[in-house]
Amino acid sequence: MTKVFGIDAAERYFQGIPPMSRGSEVFTALLHSYAAAKLTERAENLFERIEESNVTFNALTYNEMMTLYISVGQLEKVPSVIEELKRRNVSLDLFTYNLWIIACAGVLDIDSVRKILEEMKHDSNSKDGWVTYRHLADVYITLGNLANPAHNSLVEADKKITQRELITYDFLIILFTGLGSKERIDHVWKSLKLRSQKLTSRSYIGILSSYLILGKVNEAGEILDEWTKLSNSDFDARTCHRLLDEFGVVGLKEKAGLLQGTSVLQN
Structure with missing residues (x-):
């Protein structure tokens, strides 16, 4: 109606x-x-x-x-x-946790984000997908420089999108990774790229991590290659190596190794 x-x-x-x-x-x-x-x-x-x-x-x-x-x-x-x-x-579901995390990340309250992830860990209703989500979110907030003011000021007025909105896109990618939905990840990433705002290293870290967790090595390689070729990007090979190290910390070392041999990271 x-x-x-x-x-x-x-x-x-x-x-x-x-x-x-x-x-x-x-x-x-x-x-x-x-x-x-x-x-x-x-x-x-x-x-x-x-x-x-x-x-x-x-x-x-x-x-x-x-x-x-x-x-x-x-x-x-x-x-x-x-x-x-x-x-x-x-009972909270995965979408509830995702929205709660988006709100806290949007105001750069990283301590609360970590507390939410810890609560998810002990939630008796948690499912397998939540484990994936927590792993990826933990990698994301560790490497994404969310707490660094230099990376989180509002963008120029003519860009029409703020860092808070970008964080929402990033966490949606994390959510759909936890749900194992590559199709939805692709859709959110495509929508994000259509924005006039320059993508940050945080966004690339998020999508790279998502594809790796889902075993989509070719797609991860394409994203990595795209990131390195952008003239206005803030690509840093050291950040990628840190990403692989963090994957090992959360028990995903095998998947991290899938990108270890790429020419970009060997140079």
Whole structure:
């Protein structure tokens, strides 16, 4: 109804649904519509009703709210959503952790990022993909210079994208690596490259790590070759060697060795 008749029509339909029939899926569908349209005030009002209701919700509902806050740049509001989620004993999923990490990384709160990764490690609901995600995220924040102000100032006004937004792209690549989805990684990387903003070493480190973890050596080699040939890049072979060392630290030494013999890293 939102797509065909608009959000106002969807709201009227929602109000016409008997209260006893408004399950979590109904609330979440309307919240998703608000989030997609970036209608923060309406979304917050609905979220208050969700908090006051006796309906059982899963992580998807809270993910919608966090996605909205990230999309409108209100990263400081994400922790409050996490607090409410935990207060209601809702289990976090991989997307929840990813959004939470994006928000903390976006304000350069690296200590919180590491605490989140540690929480993931001890989450009884964690799955195999989460291990991959944690490994890659740990490599990323170690090598990505996130805490270095020289690498994280806002870009020029005419570039239309800030380092916070770039971090969001980078962590989406990490998320889809954890989920094992090369197709989605390719899509995010393609979208990132279409931006006028110069890509940082952090972005190249992220995509290289993702392809290596998924065993896509040829693709990793192509990215490495592309990085070295860009005239405006900040490529540094020492950074790549550090990347390989970090892979060994987190138990992925074998995969790191796949790029060790490339001509770029031997020179």
